[in-house]
Amino acid sequence: MKIDIILCGVGGMGALSTAAIISQAALDMGMYMKQAETHGMAQRGGDVQSHLRLSDSPIYSDLIPEGECDIILSVEPMEALRYLPFLNKEEGWVITNENPFINIPNYPEKDVVIAEIKKIKNSIVFDADKIARDLGNPKGTNMVVLGAASKYLKIDIEKLEAAIKDIFGKKGEDVVNSNINALRAGREVADRI
């Protein structure tokens, strides 16, 4: 079994902290993993991405080969499109929040961006911000998106919940529960499709 995931967004949106949760869950399952990140200058409001590779056999490349990514998991719709050359165009999924983060003057029209995502064979584009807000956890967008992606991750959602407990445990039970709730709400979205 192997899973190649690209996590993406804009610097400061929490796109990359999702990687820590998936990695923790994968490690608990005894899988091999590699995770390449963006550091340094690019983080200042620029596009950020992480290549996360999980497998039950040793992994060579830190970068996902083009055309082999199983899931693009994004907290921003235009950013999800930036990594399409990596997507497995037959079997891969694009799962993204639908609300643009506009910090450039030439950001395209939202409808056009969404329409472009819907052209992809397998995609889920939804208002993860609203779900997070309604749960009283406006910073939980990334957990909601992860929840939606969990259906295709080949990792049990219970394992992800355990990883959330591990990683956020220090911050108290409230933080753990609100993140788990966000995760479950995201999963419901995917289950309804």
Place this chain on the structure above:
Amino acid sequence: MEKLLLLGDEAIAQGAIDAGLSGIFGYPGTPSTEITEYVQGSKEAKEKGIRSAWASNEKTAMEAALGMSYAGKRVMFTCKHVGMNVAADAFMNSAITGVNGGAIFIAADDPSMHSSQNEQDSRFWGYWSMVPVLEPSNQQEAYDMVHYGFELSEKFRLPVILRVTTRLAHSRAGVNIRRNTKKQNEVSIPNDPKQFILLPVNARNNYRSLIAKQDDLLKASEEDGFNQYFDADNKTIGIIACGLSYNYLMENFSKTKCPYPILKVVEYPMPINMVNKLYEQCDSILVLEEGQPLYEGLLKGLLNKGKKIMGRLDGTISRDGELSPALVGKALGLEVKEGLPIPSLVSPRPPKLCDGCPHIDTYKALNDAVASYSKGRVFSDIGCYTLGALPPYNAISTTVDMGASITMAKGASEAGYTPTIAVIGDSTFTHSGMTGLLDCVVDNTPITIVILDNSITAMTGSQKSSATGRIESICEGIGVAKEHIRVITPLKKFHDENVKVFQEEISYQGVSVIIPRRECLVWANKKRKEAKNNQQ
């Protein structure tokens, strides 16, 4: 055995801690910063008394590292590739002095220039200086090669370069850690009292001894087991895979066996006998190098009259940029998978100054102050404020190397293009700006130097700046007239008075310094969070 999830950088740091490190010296620079930060944050390192504070620049760091080695201790130096240029004087001569305690110099390269101004390949330093270079291909090898590197360094009494690139430095994987950690060396000075005195008479001897060591270094590279030869039946191509490129090669053969013989090279000097075996057996050679085509070029030679050598020089692989599984696959003529094209509506999202950044207010005031002059008078430097080059500020005309703002503005001023203005960050100023300022004072150059003081080395993620609390006294000590050292607060509400300060000092026919002082917001938030966590 214990398995930890570590960045390549962190694996190097943990390796050093476990291998009896006594001190780490460096200056922050992407992608090397996390090595020293890991040691700074390690409880274990604290208990062992490992010194780890940042230095003012790479040269002072490497010299201090050499001093610690002189005193018999194991020491590590860290920098990004361009930091090696700053440390070059110390480095090239450290090959002649050799070392006493084991010394590993880390150079973290950035092919594709994710966060850099060039993509120089640090393996050249090893070839040039004749010291060994290690180039681990993965996180585990990085950890293991630090142990090996210290042994190699002490065995040959030479510094060892450990070269990584962005993808290894900033990629995480499980690493098996040895817990039977080595004790630190005792203090001891070199047996030969002349070893570190590079008078010509001694240096000539040392250099001959360095040359004499080359055969044994080659033997170590051939026999110590890190460089590996994998034979295969199809001899039409022999592949030399250096460092990280080995992973991209093997990624193409994750389901099948590579049909061609492979020489995996992670230790230099290049294992010439292994290369020769490959060359003799195969019809052509493909050289995979993550960086510049150093060994491809050497293998071809000037006349290129031997077998066909493929790589970056003959166009088989792009001449610039980092490698990838697809680039390597295409070089072998394999059919590589493709995803979907990037839709044309996707716009670039370049990095930018954070909302509320003090540099924004400084650039707005500076732009208004220089609006009455012709263009191209503001010389800048390396840091977050380099982003002032982008719209909407378009505030600077140059960014070359650490400290070059002051000295380039000086040269342009002396060419008659007065007034000129230099814009430099606090940490960059103490890194390489102070000597340039002294040149200006000595020549009484008409120049205005803007030292942006946000009290932190911001771009690399908030490292302590050597300049904090010292800028005015440094400038005064160097000889800038007190009344021409002006401190302003870069805030919107002070815009008009700040413009006036800029105008006054720009019109002054001598050396003036303006210090816009306001804390980096990212750093302020980080501090607040840490304080909150400490309270809990």
